[in-house]
Amino acid sequence: MESQEKALKDERERAAISFKAFLLKNSPKTNMNLYDHLARLLTKVMDERLENAVDVIEDLSLDLKRSLLQDEQSTLRDIPLTSDTEHLADQQRALFTRGAGDEVDHDEEMVETPLPNVGEVSFYLEQAGVGLGREEMQRVFLAVKQLVDTQPLQRCRFWGKILGRETNYLVAEGEYREGEEEEEESEETDNAEKEDEVKEDEDDTGVVEVMDEHPKSTYKPPPVVPKEPNRTGANKFTYFVCREPGLPWVKLPSVTPAQITAARQIRKFFTGRLDAPVISYPPFPGNEASYLRAQIARISASTQVSPLGFYQFGEEEGEEEEEGARDNFEENPDFEGISAHEMVESVSTWVHHVQHILTQGRCTWVSVAEKPEEDIDEEGEEEEREEGADEEEHEAGPPLLTPLSEDAEIHNTSPWSTRLSSPLIPQFAIAVLRSNIWPGAYAYASGRKFENIYIGWGMKFAGENFTPCLAPPPESEYPSEPEIMEALDPTVEEEQAMEAAQEEQRAQEEEEGLEGDEEEEDDD
């Protein structure tokens, strides 16, 4: 019996040894063997004492194999690459350092600064549940401060953020000090016009051999509505954009009425690149920077609000001027502030403080017909304008500081929603106003303090589905005149009847006398 047992034991031992030998066999591919791998794996489990190790044993094994591979590659040293994160951190470092020029006396610091109290704004916005996060807001405000330091601005505030498909735009609104504005833009537009003219000339010379005269287009472009000068109407403020706080601010061009009217007809996301073309129908005049500026003008015009009574019209200029032409207002020093409850109860306690943009694309109406312009020298143009002068109506929008309760409902949606920031502690809550027409536009008011902000895609609420405007009907190739009209051949009876009629007529004319002779010739 014993010998039998011993034999069995030997056999088992041999089997075990041969199995161990099998485990120890190195794989020709990776030069690893299972025995070592399992030993390492179990050691790892023993070391790390994972909970429910059986669930993750496959991953552990994979990790272990991967770590062995990495070790072998370590003879090559990595080239440290500067990642975008590090790059941005370097850029933003400048925001947090005080430049040498900033070392000023305390007295000087007290001088009025164009910057609003950013900490307070950020605090209230957080109460209202709007914002980019506390730290991000801080960075944005520091970036606005940087802008104020580099540009001669009289007033500056953070306008908001417009989201794009690739990158986003942070927008700051500024007002230049009197006379310090650079006059680059007018030159730019002149150049653009010149280029257009050159192109036209090229087109003319290109046509040399023409078999038949091509039909000429009878289309006359509608008269161009003149741009509003800086500091008035839709161009009252200058806007700057940047991609991330810390990166340089870019000044946006001023807006033209044509851009505003075109922007009203299209719905298009921003890409995030200022020089990107805006591919749309009807064609948008300009690139994305202009489109962005047009949308900013539209959003500002309909969503920039303040509590009733905070602003008042100046006393000197007043009733003498036309209604709606009053575009200047000043802060009312006696304004006490309206309680948050009242401001939530009724939207008539809020007023617009940015001028309404008319369908013409300007804030103040201008008659295009009467005003002669030098830059367009087509003859037909002026004639048409003179004709159209009577037809045009004087457009007038609501005057400045109109209460919001006057706003029209769009798509059966009330244009504004109000909220109290905190229903639990209503005594200290602030009033929050939200636009339903421009989703993303917010305003808050607390006592004498208020602020507007827009964070969104820059799209108006469309209600029902958007219908792009149709292309105009194609112009007819040739004028439809009787010469080219196809008529049915007359029948024999008709011909006979006509001949008879002509005979009769001739007979009559002969009776009448000599006068008829000339007419007779005409008839033939």
Next chain:
Amino acid sequence: MDSNALLYSLDLTAGNGITLSSEHKAALQTSLVILKRNYKFKRVLFWGKILGIKGDYFIAQGVAEDEMSDKKTLYSFNCMDWQLLPPATEEMLAEVSKAAKGRFVGDPSHEYEHAETLRREEEDEAVEEEVTVKVSEEKRLAATVFTIDTEVSVVPRGAYIKTPHGTVQNNRSFEGLSVTEASKLRNYLHFTEPKNLKKKSLLEMADLNPCIDFLDPLSEDIPKGSWSLQMERGGSVCVIRSLLWLGLTFFHVPMSPQHGYVYMGDGLKNLDLPFML
């Protein structure tokens, strides 16, 4: 987004403009814990906020065993008292899509009405019948949340695995996508029953890992470009925004298991998307 990392996650998705006020944040931290206990959820997610004209809905979701299908949705006005939403059925979705128009009002009992004339042919004569479909806003809310979840809920690839039992579970060993992988849209998946996966050819299927790639990737969505993927804060966080449902924001911190999505918007689908690209 997971209620445990709510503050951190909200901060990363704040680029959209809408955040929660500190009062709401504090209330959520309290109420979601109670919610989890009362409904015996494994995990509670803060789903988002739907803005109405008169009131805003805050939405939370509770997850039981299966991460993908065992979900219950609750809504609240004050972040404190939560009400269960009815599960969305096919019938409800059809009714809502017919009747509900315009913005949310902010009152769950508000009724949307839609009159419709049905034409039937009965014994050689056409009978016109006026049918009014009435849908309460609560139903609309349930349908909207369900639709947003099926159309645009996002998870990074590998964050969830399908176990051999067929349930979908958190992948414990998910360590996040690498920085280069995180900037590719094909590494993000729709967190819903796949629709296109079965249509794929064998050759394409060969590269897929059945335990991870059981969902449809975002890169196959139509129209192309219905997602905006951006690396924000200088590349330290990947933010994906849906252009189809404006307001849906997803974030993922590369090289970390942190991810989540939140919807903060007016609950309207952007049907004009093809014109806007």
